[in-house]
Amino acid sequence: SQQGEEDPQALSIQEGENATMNCSYKTSINNLQWYRQNSGRGLVHLILIRSNEREKHSGRLRVTLDTSKKSSSLLITASRAADTASYFCATGEVYNQGGKLIFGQGTELSVKP
Amino acid sequence: GAVVSQHPSRVICKSGTSVKIECRSLDFQATTMFWYRQFPKQSLMLMATSNEGSKATYEQGVEKDKFLINHASLTLSTLTVTSAHPEDSSFYICSAMYGLRSPLHFGNGTRLTVT
Numbered sequence: 001s002q003q004g005e006e007d008p009q010a011l012s013i014q015e016g017e018n019a020t021m022n023c024s025y026k027t028s029i030n031n032l033q034w035y036r037q038n039s040g041r042g043l044v045h046l047i048l049i050r051s052n053e054r055e056k057h058s059g060r061l062r063v064t065l066d067t068s069k070k071s072s073s074l075l076i077t078a079s080r081a082a083d084t085a086s087y088f089c090a091t092g093e094v095y096n097q098g099g100k101l102i103f104g105q106g107t108e109l110s111v112k113p
Numbered sequence: 114g115a116v117v118s119q120h121p122s123r124v125i126c127k128s129g130t131s132v133k134i135e136c137r138s139l140d141f142q143a144t145t146m147f148w149y150r151q152f153p154k155q156s157l158m159l160m161a162t163s164n165e166g167s168k169a170t171y172e173q174g175v176e177k178d179k180f181l182i183n184h185a186s187l188t189l190s191t192l193t194v195t196s197a198h199p200e201d202s203s204f205y206i207c208s209a210m211y212g213l214r215s216p217l218h219f220g221n222g223t224r225l226t227v228t
Contacts, residue, residue, distance in 0.1 A: 033216060042119070042206055042219035043157075088156060090217075099145055099210050101217060103157045 006089060006104040014112050019076040021107040023089035024069075030092045032065055033101065034074050037086045046074075046087075081113045116140055117209050119220025126197055126227055134192045134223045136207030142187035143209035147217065148180075151204040163190045197227040 006023045013019055025032070031050045035043040049056045049065045049072070056063045062075040076083055086108045090101040116139040126132050136146055145164050149157040161169045161182050169182035179201075181193040190209075194201055204224050208217040 035217075035219075040204070040222070040224070042117070042221040043208070043217075045216040045218070048216055099215075099217075100147070100159065100162055102159070103149075105156045108154070 006087075006107050008107060009105065010108045010110070012110040012112065013079060015079060015081055017079055017111075019079050019083070019109055019111070021074045021087050021089075021109070023072045023074070023104050025072075025089075025091045025102075025104070026070065027091070027093050029067075032063075032072050033090045033092070034061075034063060034072075035088045035090060035103075037088065037106075039085075043088065076109075079109075079111045081111050084109060084111045115211075115215075115218045117143075117207065117218045117220045119207050119223055121223060122221060123224045124226070126225070128198055128227055129196055131193055131195045132197055132225060134194075134205055134207070134225075136190045136192070136209065136220050138188045138209045138211075138218070141209075141211045141218075143190070144187070144211060146184060146190040146207055146209045148182060148190075148192050149206045149208070151206060151222075153204075157206060160192075194225065197225070199227045201225065202227045 033048045034046045037043045047058045047063050049063050060077045065072045086106045088106045089104040118137045120135045148160045151157050159172050160175045161171045163169045163182050163184040165184045165187050171177045184190040204222050206222040208219045
């Protein structure tokens with residue numbers, strides 16, 4: 001079953017602009033991860049934020065987590081055409097210790113040069 | 114590091130035949146592997162969790178007799194789609210982890226088309 005939803009479903013911006021994607025989830029979680037998928041390819045892990053963290057940075061990526069609202073956001077700053085891809089959040093649930101992740105619906109990002 | 118190789122990347126088969134997809138962790142021992150299915154422009158749907166040396170755990174609604182999963186070693190898991198039908202056409206992706214605290218490492222997926 002799917003954990004939650006991401007919005008927007010699609011986002012189109014110009015190179016250099018910032019892109020913000022949001023993810024909501026339903027259950028209690030251990031961690032939340034963001035992945036990137038280029039068309040027709042596998043997923044690449046971007047960043048993991050634990051349930052006791054509120055914000056995390058990695059290069060041009062900034063992730064926030066609000067466990068009270070059961071939501072997370074991914075910000076990509078100074079976007080590049082190469083950032084064009086689908087972005088998925090995935091949650092690791094508290095009661096599942098087997099490493100299973102539940103993926104959101106994804107945001108399709110298009111960065112125009 | 115942490116490379117997962119999935120093979121084949123594309124396969125076309127006739128209805129009624131079986132297709133095997135391999136997922137290998139190339140530079141680490143994968144304690145657990147996961148198999149996902151993805152329809153166009155949709156999210157990944159977890160099909161099953163595979164632990165080395167034990168039976169796979171299937172998600173609700175996934176037919177274990179149709180989607181046979183074998184995890185014979187710490188570096189290889191296989192998914193066999195048996196008696197494939199056109200509705201089985203999809204993008205199948207495997208992922209592997211080397212511990213509960215490791216992120217998932219994904220293969221590049223297999224595009225299955227059943228004619």
